[in-house]
Amino acid sequence: MQRKKTRLIRIGKIPIGGTAPIVVQSMTNTRTENVADTVAQIKRLIDAGCEIIRVAVPNMPAALAIEQIKMAVDTPLVADIHFDYRLAIAAIERGVDALRLNPGNIGNPDHVALVVKEAKKRHIPIRIGVNAGSLSKEMIAKYGGRPTAQAMVESALSHIHILEKHNFSDIKISLKAHDVPLTLSAYQLMSEATEYPLHLGITEAGTVRSGVIKSAVGIGALLAQGIGDTIRVSLTGDPVEEVRVANEILKSLGLKQYGPTLVSCPTCGRCQLDLVNIAEIVEDKLKLVTKPITVAVMGCIVNGPGEARDADVGIAGGKGEGLLFSKGEIIRKVPEDELVSALFAEIDKLDKEAN
Amino acid sequence: MQRKKTRLIRIGKIPIGGTAPIVVQSMTNTRTENVADTVAQIKRLIDAGCEIIRVAVPNMPAALAIEQIKMAVDTPLVADIHFDYRLAIAAIERGVDALRLNPGNIGNPDHVALVVKEAKKRHIPIRIGVNAGSLSKEMIAKYGGRPTAQAMVESALSHIHILEKHNFSDIKISLKAHDVPLTLSAYQLMSEATEYPLHLGITEAGTVRSGVIKSAVGIGALLAQGIGDTIRVSLTGDPVEEVRVANEILKSLGLKQYGPTLVSCPTCGRCQLDLVNIAEIVEDKLKLVTKPITVAVMGCIVNGPGEARDADVGIAGGKGEGLLFSKGEIIRKVPEDELVSALFAEIDKLDKEAN
Numbered sequence: 201m202q203r204k205k206t207r208l209i210r211i212g213k214i215p216i217g218g219t220a221p222i223v224v225q226s227m228t229n230t231r232t233e234n235v236a237d238t239v240a241q242i243k244r245l246i247d248a249g250c251e252i253i254r255v256a257v258p259n260m261p262a263a264l265a266i267e268q269i270k271m272a273v274d275t276p277l278v279a280d281i282h283f284d285y286r287l288a289i290a291a292i293e294r295g296v297d298a299l300r301l302n303p304g305n306i307g308n309p310d311h312v313a314l315v316v317k318e319a320k321k322r323h324i325p326i327r328i329g330v331n332a333g334s335l336s337k338e339m340i341a342k343y344g345g346r347p348t349a350q351a352m353v354e355s356a357l358s359h360i361h362i363l364e365k366h367n368f369s370d371i372k373i374s375l376k377a378h379d380v381p382l383t384l385s386a387y388q389l390m391s392e393a394t395e396y397p398l399h400l401g402i403t404e405a406g407t408v409r410s411g412v413i414k415s416a417v418g419i420g421a422l423l424a425q426g427i428g429d430t431i432r433v434s435l436t437g438d439p440v441e442e443v444r445v446a447n448e449i450l451k452s453l454g455l456k457q458y459g460p461t462l463v464s465c466p467t468c469g470r471c472q473l474d475l476v477n478i479a480e481i482v483e484d485k486l487k488l489v490t491k492p493i494t495v496a497v498m499g500c501i502v503n504g505p506g507e508a509r510d511a512d513v514g515i516a517g518g519k520g521e522g523l524l525f526s527k528g529e530i531i532r533k534v535p536e537d538e539l540v541s542a543l544f545a546e547i548d549k550l551d552k553e554a555n
Numbered sequence: 556m557q558r559k560k561t562r563l564i565r566i567g568k569i570p571i572g573g574t575a576p577i578v579v580q581s582m583t584n585t586r587t588e589n590v591a592d593t594v595a596q597i598k599r600l601i602d603a604g605c606e607i608i609r610v611a612v613p614n615m616p617a618a619l620a621i622e623q624i625k626m627a628v629d630t631p632l633v634a635d636i637h638f639d640y641r642l643a644i645a646a647i648e649r650g651v652d653a654l655r656l657n658p659g660n661i662g663n664p665d666h667v668a669l670v671v672k673e674a675k676k677r678h679i680p681i682r683i684g685v686n687a688g689s690l691s692k693e694m695i696a697k698y699g700g701r702p703t704a705q706a707m708v709e710s711a712l713s714h715i716h717i718l719e720k721h722n723f724s725d726i727k728i729s730l731k732a733h734d735v736p737l738t739l740s741a742y743q744l745m746s747e748a749t750e751y752p753l754h755l756g757i758t759e760a761g762t763v764r765s766g767v768i769k770s771a772v773g774i775g776a777l778l779a780q781g782i783g784d785t786i787r788v789s790l791t792g793d794p795v796e797e798v799r800v801a802n803e804i805l806k807s808l809g810l811k812q813y814g815p816t817l818v819s820c821p822t823c824g825r826c827q828l829d830l831v832n833i834a835e836i837v838e839d840k841l842k843l844v845t846k847p848i849t850v851a852v853m854g855c856i857v858n859g860p861g862e863a864r865d866a867d868v869g870i871a872g873g874k875g876e877g878l879l880f881s882k883g884e885i886i887r888k889v890p891e892d893e894l895v896s897a898l899f900a901e902i903d904k905l906d907k908e909a910n
Contacts, residue, residue, distance in 0.1 A: 201736060333862030346865075378818050378863075380807045381556060384779055404818045404853070404862060407838050411819075413803040416768045417775030424739055424776035436819040436834040436852070448768040452735045463733050463759045464766075464791040479791040483762050497791070498759070507688030507759060510701075510734075 201453070203426040206397040209325045209370055211252055212276030212297035216325075216372060216430050217397030222423070222455050223430040224446040225399070226439045227254040227280070232269075233261035239272040241439065246275050248443040249458060252430070254278040254300065263290035270295045278327070285311035292318045300327040303362040304355075316366040325370040328359040331403055332377035332386075347377065349385035353393060360394070371396045372430070376403035380418040387422050397429035404434065411435040412445050420449055457492040463508050464497040475499045475517060478540060485544060489551045495543070496525075513546040515539050556808070558781040561752040564680045564725055566607055567631030567652035571680075571727060571785050572752030577778070577810050578785040579801040580754070581794045582609040582635070587624075588616035594627040596794065601630050603798040604813060607785070609633040609655065618645035625650045633682070640666035647673045655682040658717040659710075671721040680725040683714040686758055687732035687741075702732065704740035708748060715751070726751045727785070731758035735773040742777050752784035759789065766790040767800050775804055812847040818863050819852040830854045830872060833895060840899060844906050850898070851880075868901040870894050 208218030216223055226245050230237040232255040242253050257263050257279040270277060278298040279291035285306050288299055292315075299319065303312045303326075319326060332347035335355055343351040352375045363371055373396050375386040383402055391398065402418040405411035415433045422428050431449065433442040450456035464479040479497045486495060496514025498507065508514045509528030516523045522539045524531045524546065534542045563573030571578050581600050585592040587610040597608050612618050612634040625632060633653040634646035640661050643654055647670075654674065658667045658681075674681060687702035690710055698706040707730045718726055728751050730741040738757055746753065757773040760766035770788045777783050786804065788797040805811035819834040834852045841850060851869025853862065863869045864883030871878045877894045879886045879901065889897045 201739070331862060333864055379809075379865075381779075381809050384556070404820045404851070406817045406819050407834050409838065410803055410817065412767060413771045413800060414807045416771035417779070417804055417807045420772030421776045421779035424736075424772070425780075434820070437831055445768060448765055449772055452769040452772045454734070454736050462761045462765065464761050465759045465789070476792055479762050483764065496759075507686060508733075509688060 201424060201426055204391050205395065206429055207369070207395050209372060209397055210323070211278065211325055214251055214276050220429070222428060222450055223251045224249060224443060224450065224456075225252040225254060225278075225430055225432040226250045226442045226446070227256070227432065227434075229439060231262070232256055233259070233265045235265050235268045235272070238265070238269055242269070242273050242275065244440050245443055246273070248440045249447045250275070250443040252276045252278060252298075254280050254432075256280050257287050257291055258282070260287065260290060263287045264294060266291050266294040266296050283307075285315050288315045289318055292322060292324060296324065298325045298327065300329050302328055302330070302359045304359045312362060313366060316363060316368045319370070320366075320368055323370065325372055326363060326368070327372045327374060327399055328356055328363075329374045329376070329399075330356045330359070332375075332379065332382060333403075347382065349375075349382060349389050352377070352382075352386040353389045356390065357393065360396070369396075372399050373397075374399040374401060376401045376434075378402060378404040378406075378414075380414055380421075383418050384421055387427050388425070391427045398427060399430045399432065400428040401432045401434055404436075406436060408435050408437045408441055411437075415445060416449050416452075419446075420453065423449070423453055423455065460486045460489045460492060461494045462486055462497065463494060463511055463514070465499050465507070478515075478517075481540060482543065485547065489547060491551055493547070493550050495547060497543075512550055513543065515543045556779060556781060559746050560750060561784055562724075562750045564727060564752055565678070566633065566680055569606055569631050575784070577783060577805055578606045579604060579798060579805065579811075580607040580609060580633075580785055580787040581605045581797045581801070582611070582787065582789075584794060586617070587611055588614075588620045590620050590623045590627070593620070593624055597624070597628050597630065599795050600798055601628070603795045604802045605630070605798040607631045607633060607653075609635050609787075611635050612642050612646055613637070615642065615645060618642045619649060621646050621649035621651050638662075640670050643670045644673055647677060647679060651679065653680045653682065655684050657683055657685070657714045659714045667717060668721060671718060671723045674725070675721075675723055678725065680727055681718060681723070682727045682729060682754055683711055683718075684729040684731070684754070685711045685714070687734065687737060688758075702737065704730075704737060704744050707732070707737075707741040708744045711745065712748065715749070724751075727754050728752075729754040729756060731756045731789075733757060733759040733761075733769075735769055735776075738773050739776055742782050743780070746782045753782060754785045754787065755783040756787045756789055759791075761791060763790050763792045763796055766792075770800060771804050771807075774801075775808065778804070778808055778810065815841045815844045815847060816849045817841055817852065818849060818866055818869070820854050820862070833870075833872075836895060837898065840902065844902060846906055848902070848905050850902060852898075867905055868898065870898045 206217040276297040279296045280300045306312045339351045377383045405414040433446045447458040451458040493512040496508030496511035498516040561572040631652040634651045635655045694706045732738045760769040788801045802813040806813040848867040851863030851866035853871040
C-alpha cells in the first residue's frame with residue numbers, strides 16, 4: 201500500500217496530502233444560519249472523530265453565521281458554495297478555513313479573480329468538487345451522452361486551470377459519483393494527472409444500510425491503491441454515523457487508530473455457547489473504552505488463542521468452561537458463566553493502564 | 556477493472572473462476588447433524604442470494620447428515636473438515652459437492668491419497684484455506700515471529716503441492732486474516748503465484764456493526780483489483796446478513812444485479828423536507844421490489860434530477876412541492892405531501908413492467 205505522492209495543503213491547523221495522516225470530514229445537515237443547532241451538531245461530529253466540518257452556504261445568513269460558529273468551535277470549517285461569489289467573499293470575511301467552489305460555475309471572471317485574491321490573502325484552500333451528476337451538458341455530449349471518468353477529470357482540470365491562471369495552487373479535488381466503478385476510474389485517472397491532494401467520497405450512497413457498504417468498497421478500494429488524502433462518507437442519516445464509518449474504514453486499513461477492535465469469529469457447528477450474544481455484550485462494553493486494544497471473542501478452543509494471537513485479551517468458548525488468553529497465551533481456564541466477567545476484568549485492567 | 560485470469564472449476568452446478576460470475580457463499584452456524592435446523596437456515600440463506608453453502612463437519616454425525624441435507628436442498632454444499640480424513644471420506648460418500656481441507660493437516664500420506672482419490676472420482680474440488688492465525692509455529696518462526704503474507708502464501712503452496720503430487724488440480728484457495736492489509740497482501744501475492752481460483756474473505760471480522768466495514772473494504776479492494784472468484788463475508792451474527800452484505804459488495808462494483816438501488820443524498824442546509832425519514836420509508840418499500848431498478852430520493856431541486864439522471868424514477872424536494880422525475884427528465888411537479896405516494900405509484904408501475 202504505497203501512497204501516491206500529493207502536494208501538502210493545510211485547512212486551518214489540519215495538514216492534508218503529502219505524508220499527513222488521512223483526514224476525516226463530514227458535513228452538517230442543519231440550517232447553517234441556525235447557529236445553535238449547527239454548533240451542537242458540529243460538537244457531536246467532533247466527538248465522533250471528525251477533523252474538518254463542511255457547512256452548506258446557500259444564502260447570505262448562512263455565510264454570516266460562520267463568524268459565530270467559528271467562535272464556538274475550534275475545528276476547521278469549509279463553506280460549500282455553488283454559484284454566488286458574494287457568498288464566498290462573505291464566508292472568507294467571516295473566518296472560514298476553506299471553500300468548496302467550482303470557479304467555472306461563478307461566471308464573471310472578475311468575480312472569480314476577487315474570490316481567488318481573498319482566498320490567497322488568507323491561505324484558504326479551495327476544493328474543486330466535480331460530481332458525475334452535475335457535469336455540463338456539453339461535457340456529457342462530448343463523452344457519448346453519459347458521465348464518464350474522462351469527462352469528470354476534464355471538467356475538474358478546467359476548473360483547476362482557472363485557479364492556476366490566477367497563480368493559485370492551494371487546491372484539493374473531489375470527483376464523486378454514486379456509481380462506485382465510475383468513481384474509482386475517475387480518481388485513478390486524476391491521481392495520474394495531478395499532484396493536488398484528493399478528497400474521496402461516494403456521493404448519494406443511500407441510507408446507512410446500503411450506503412455504508414458502497415462507501416467502504418469505494419473509498420477502501422482507492423485507499424488500498426494509495427489514492428486519497430481526506431475522506432467523507434455520505435449517508436442519508438445522522439452525519440455522526442458518517443464519521444464513525446469513515447474512521448472504521450481508515451482503521452480497517454491500518455491508517456488510523458480509532459478505539460478498540462473486537463475480533464470475533466462467525467461461529468459454526470463447532471461452537472458450544474451463545475457467541476453472537478456474548479460478542480454483542482462485549483461490543484457494548486467496548487464503547488466505553490478509548491484505548492486501541494484488541495479483544496477477541498472466539499467460539500472454540502481449537503481456533504481460539506491461535507487465530508487471535510494478536511489480541512491483547514480474549515476468550516475462547518468450550519463446553520462448560522472456556523479459556524481466557526492474552527497475546528496467544530492462555531491465562532487460565534474459566535467456568536462458562538464467569539467467562540464474560542473475567543474478560544471484562546482484563547479489559548478494565550488494560551484500559552486503566554492506558555490512562 | 557480487469558479481472559485476473561484464473562482456472563475454471565465447478566462446485567456442483569456452479570462454475571467458479573475463469574469468466575464465471577463471482578459467487579456468493581456463506582456458512583451455517585447450526586449444528587450440522589441437526590438436519591431440520593440446518594436445512595431451515597440453508598433455505599433462508601438461499602432466499603437471501605447465497606449460491607454455495609458450507610457446513611462444519613467436526614464429527615461423524617455431521618458428516619452423515621450431509622445425505623439428508625442434500626435431499627432437502629439443491630444448492631451445492633461444502634464440508635468444512637479440519638484434521639480427520641475419515642470425515643472427508645464420509646462427507647464425499649454422502650454426496651457433498653466440495654471440501655474445505657488442508658491436506659498438510661491430515662498427516663498420514665496414505666490417508667491424503669485416499670481422500671484425493673475419492674474426490675477426483677466424483678469431481679469434488681478442494682479448497683485450501685490458510686488462516687493467518689492457524690499458521691504452523693515453524694512457518695511463523697521462519698517469517699520473523701508473526702504471520703506475514705509470504706508465510707500464508709508459502710503455507711498454501713505447500714498444501715497445493717501435496718494435491719498436485721497426486722495429479723489433483725480441482726483446487727481453490729483462501730488466505731484469510733482479520734487484518735485487512737495482511738489479507739490484501741496475501742491475496743495479491745497469491746494471485747501472482749497461481750492461476751487457481753481465489754475465495755475471498757476477512758475472517759473474524761467482528762459483529763455486524765464493524766465487520767461489515769472491514770469486509771467491504773477488504774473484499775471490495777481486492778475485487779476492484781480484479782482479484783477474487785468467490786466471496787464469503789464472515790460476521791458474528793445471522794449468516795443471512797453475511798449474504799446480504801456479500802451481494803451488496805458485488806452490486807456496488809457492478810459485478811451482480813441484486814434488487815433495486817436507492818440513491819439518496821446526505822441532505823444539507825439546502826434541504827427543506829424530512830429526507831432521512833422519506834428515504835427510510837422508500838427503502839422499506841423497495842424491500843418488496845425484486846427488479847434491479849434505481850430510485851432516487853434527493854433533497855433539493857438544484858441537485859435533484861441532474862445528480863440522479865440514471866435513476867429510473869426519483870423525487871427531489873422543494874418548499875411545499877417537489878419534482879417527480881425519470882431518467883433525468885421531470886415528469887411533473889407534485890405537492891410535498893403527495894410526493895412519496897406519487898413515487899410509490901411509479902415504482903409499482905416499473906415493478907409490474909418487469910413481471
